[in-house]
Amino acid sequence: MPTFLVNHKSGQLKMQQMIFMIIAVFIFFTLVFLIYASMNLSSLKREARDSQTEKVAGMVVKLASTPEFNFNNQPSSVDIDKLMVLKDKKVYAQFLGIDGAIIEKIYPTSKGIECTETNYPECDIIRMFTKEDIAKNFASSAFVAWCRKVTVEGRSYNKCELARMVIEARNITGA
Amino acid sequence: MISKIHKKAQEEMVGFVVIVVIVIVVGLIFLVISFRSNGNLAGESSNRLDSFVKSVGYYTTDCEITKSHYENIESLIAGCHDGKQCVSGEGACEKLTNVLKGILNNSFVVTGKSYVIYYNLDLRAGKVIKENTTSIGESIIAPISAGNISLGEDGLKNCPGLRLTKDRSFSAGSSSQKAVMRLEVCYSLVS
Numbered sequence: 001m002p003t004f005l006v007n008h009k010s011g012q013l014k015m016q017q018m019i020f021m022i023i024a025v026f027i028f029f030t031l032v033f034l035i036y037a038s039m040n041l042s043s044l045k046r047e048a049r050d051s052q053t054e055k056v057a058g059m060v061v062k063l064a065s066t067p068e069f070n071f072n073n074q075p076s077s078v079d080i081d082k083l084m085v086l087k088d089k090k091v092y093a094q095f096l097g098i099d100g101a102i103i104e105k106i107y108p109t110s111k112g113i114e115c116t117e118t119n120y121p122e123c124d125i126i127r128m129f130t131k132e133d134i135a136k137n138f139a140s141s142a143f144v145a146w147c148r149k150v151t152v153e154g155r156s157y158n159k160c161e162l163a164r165m166v167i168e169a170r171n172i173t174g175a
Numbered sequence: 176m177i178s179k180i181h182k183k184a185q186e187e188m189v190g191f192v193v194i195v196v197i198v199i200v201v202g203l204i205f206l207v208i209s210f211r212s213n214g215n216l217a218g219e220s221s222n223r224l225d226s227f228v229k230s231v232g233y234y235t236t237d238c239e240i241t242k243s244h245y246e247n248i249e250s251l252i253a254g255c256h257d258g259k260q261c262v263s264g265e266g267a268c269e270k271l272t273n274v275l276k277g278i279l280n281n282s283f284v285v286t287g288k289s290y291v292i293y294y295n296l297d298l299r300a301g302k303v304i305k306e307n308t309t310s311i312g313e314s315i316i317a318p319i320s321a322g323n324i325s326l327g328e329d330g331l332k333n334c335p336g337l338r339l340t341k342d343r344s345f346s347a348g349s350s351s352q353k354a355v356m357r358l359e360v361c362y363s364l365v366s
Binding site for chain 1: 187188191192194195198199202203205206222223225226227229230231233234235243244245247277278281282
């Protein structure tokens with residue numbers, strides 16, 4: 001074989017090798033960039049979600065201490081009598097900055113009976129401003145004391161049970 | 176000579192492909208870990224635990240130490256500390272233990288695959304030494320716990336996930352006498 005032909009082939013091979021290398025390097029850096037970008041994006045999304053959830057979690061505690069919900073100035077206690085009056089007044093949902101709240105008795109064990117005007121107080125769940133189950137948007141829960149005044153033989157006393165309050169909020173503007 | 180160059184180029188390409196595959200695998204592992212990690216778990220669970228220790232003290236029991244006065248957990252702790260009895264004849268400490276067991280059992284579900292791995296509630300007598308400083312003494316009731324609690328080499332409980340503790344002090348009799356409730360919960364990091 002003439003020498004110029006061998007040189008020509010060798011040059012072609014080197015060029016092919018270089019092209020392959022360039023393509024491979026390009027694919028490699030594209031993949032690295034894609035992985036980095038997706039990781040960054042997912043962490044950003046998670047941070048945004050965490051921040052919203054944290055705000056909602058703070059709102060549960062804040063809500064239990066508002067005069068509309070609170071019982072006897074006790075921290076983390078809700079007045080069930082007040083909630084029964086407010087539960088269908090949707091204007092308060094806007095005022096309180098929430099979409100809905102569900103308060104469910106957990107001890108003594110809940111039988112899952114929803115509170116209505118006819119069965120109150122022999123019930124376990126109060127749905128505030130909503131008819132649905134929560135957790136379509138940002139939701140968080142906290143323990144609260146489910147309290148009301150009870151009168152027995154002419155004497156009234158505070159009766160508190162343990163409940164879980166879940167609130168849902170779609171648009172949270174402030175902490 | 177051509178086949179020698181060809182072979183060398185092939186070897187280099189194979190090496191490069193191997194490196195790319197390794198990088199992709201490592202990247203995917205990182206991606207999966209970053210998706211699975213639960214960043215907000217600590218804050219949310221801490222809030223929940225805090226609300227629990229705050230609200231549990233108001234729970235009204237059916238124990239009357241004085242007739243027609245139903246004791247809540249807070250006053251039952253004081254009654255137990257002072258060795259009192261309910262009108263029904265049941266000891267205040269016995270009642271307190273039973274109620275707390277029921278509350279914890281319904282509030283923190285501990286099963287094989289549950290979010291809570293174990294919990295432990297310890298109620299101890301304390302004494303206020305200075306303002307905001309309480310010395311912790313003997314147990315008022317036996318610790319209430321559930322779940323898989325194993326002790327490590329250091330004698331501390333092993334928590335493979337996130338361990339959170341919350342303390343709350345209650346008055347127990349005189350102003351300097353306190354009862355300190357410590358709730359420790361171990362959460363699983365895998366949701």
